[in-house]
Amino acid sequence: MPKRIAIVEDEAELAALIDYNLRRHGYGTQIFNGSKGTLKALEQHKPDLVVLDVMLPDTDGFELCRQIRQSAVLSRTPVLFLTARSDEVDRVLGLEIGGDDYMTKPFSPRELIARVKAHLRREDMDVEPAALEIGPFRLDRTGRRVFLAGRELALTSTEFNLLDFFVTHPGRAYSREQLLESVWGELRNVTPRTVDVHVRRLREQIEEQAENPRYLTTVRGFGYRFEDPA
């Protein structure tokens, strides 16, 4: 079964170019030229990844991403934002609301394919063991679900990967660069600031007080550490 990619992009030429390149690499595709009615269609289509333009004629890509994250069917689907704007503000906003990656136009088809591949490989990664329990945390890697004290957390694909990495290496401090290398791998569009954004989002999910974390602590002047809850 080919992996299916949804392309949400109102510029017809660019959508066709992305479509052509994805198909050439064996992906199944579906193009949406705006955000109106797209959420419903995506829920039916259940793509493996969404390429999402930020500037759309109706509601913008950020809003659609928010809806994707709130959808029971789509909440874990990787979202790769496309934008003409390269502001750090936009990049951070995109990640804050649950985007997994960000590409600034113009980009090369080759770069797009590399990122799509990397995200899908990440989704597929079958890490042993399939489940892991540490303190109140239980990770189901096959289903890519996380439970904290029996309650399921709603994590994005990237947040899941980050938490998976931390709980697999408790008690060890990692710099932002080491985390980028280990968790994001070849997706080097991201900056060290990206790590901070995702750590903050993760804390909001796993900590009682995000500003006074118990599990995911800051190692001043260095990076982060997951405190062994056992």
Ligand code: CA
């Ligand atoms: Ca656009």
